[in-house]
Amino acid sequence: MTATYTVKIHDRFSDTHYTTQVPDDRYILHSLEQQGITLPFACRNGACTTCAVRIRSGEIYQPEAMGLSPELQQEGYALLCVSYARSDLDLETQDEDEVYELQFGRYFGKGKVRLGLPLDED
Template sequence: MTRSYTVRIHNRQTNTTHSVVVPEDRYILHTAEHDGAELPFSCRNGACTACAVRVLSGELYQPEAMGLSPELRAKGYALLCVSYPLSDLEVETQDEDEVYEQQFGRYFGRGKVKRGLPLDEE
């Protein structure tokens, strides 16, 4: 028998809260959308940070979340598109750019990228 959990999602961008019941074998984002919630997403494959949330309480399982480093996962970040609930949850959406910066900012920390000369002028 499959268990289901209540997931409360606070969408910071629209200042709305959605409460959905998600079976433990279904992705949270898919179930929330099926129930009419409009949430941020992009790739649906766990490779970007568009659907990133911060877990406020509860537990989830996200084995396919390639878009989040182990460090960000340890800080409580998750990707709803590839997350399964393991308990009742409360999460809040994050600004994609903030999460992206935390994920990849160390690679771009040396200032703005400078444009080189066009190929025919090099």
Template sequence: MAKHHRFEIHDPATGNHWSLSVEEDRYLLAQAQEQGIHLPFSCAQGVCTTCAVRIRTGKLYQPEAFGISQPLQQEGYALLCVGYARSDLSVELQDEDEVYDLQFGRDFPTKAQPGLPLDLE
């Protein structure tokens, strides 16, 4: 039988707050949806940043979170679509564009070179 944890989600954009019980061996996003909590997501494969959160307290395991770099994971960012609770957990939803910018935006303009391969003119 799977271990259960208390999972709290806060959405600073709307002020909404949810609290639910989740199983340790199931993805957090799927369990939230099953309990009627509709959170933002897109790919549900751990590659985009639509379901990104910042961990306030607790532990989350996310071995398939390719859309969040290790440095950002160490700062507490996580993806709910491929995240598993490993303790009672409290998270805050993040703006997808801000997380994407943290992930890629700082370096992308300085690494792009005219004529390679994105120059379509």
């Protein structure tokens, strides 16, 4: 049996607040789109950070969110394109670049790499 949850989402970029119902067996982004709510997205595969949100309250199930580390998921980040509601939710869109930096920033800014070693350690 399908459960339905109330989702409140603040789109920070347009400063728009939405409140709607979503079923627990469909991706949240897809459900929102079917209701005429347009939010940022790109890959629809859970591999990028374009559709990232911060969970202010509630529970999301996102087993396919490859674009977010388990640590970021524990900190309350989710990717709407591959997330299912597991309770009523209060969400806020995030800046893609900020989330990307949190996810992948530790891999950048360490200089050029050759054979697995930074060039300055030759």
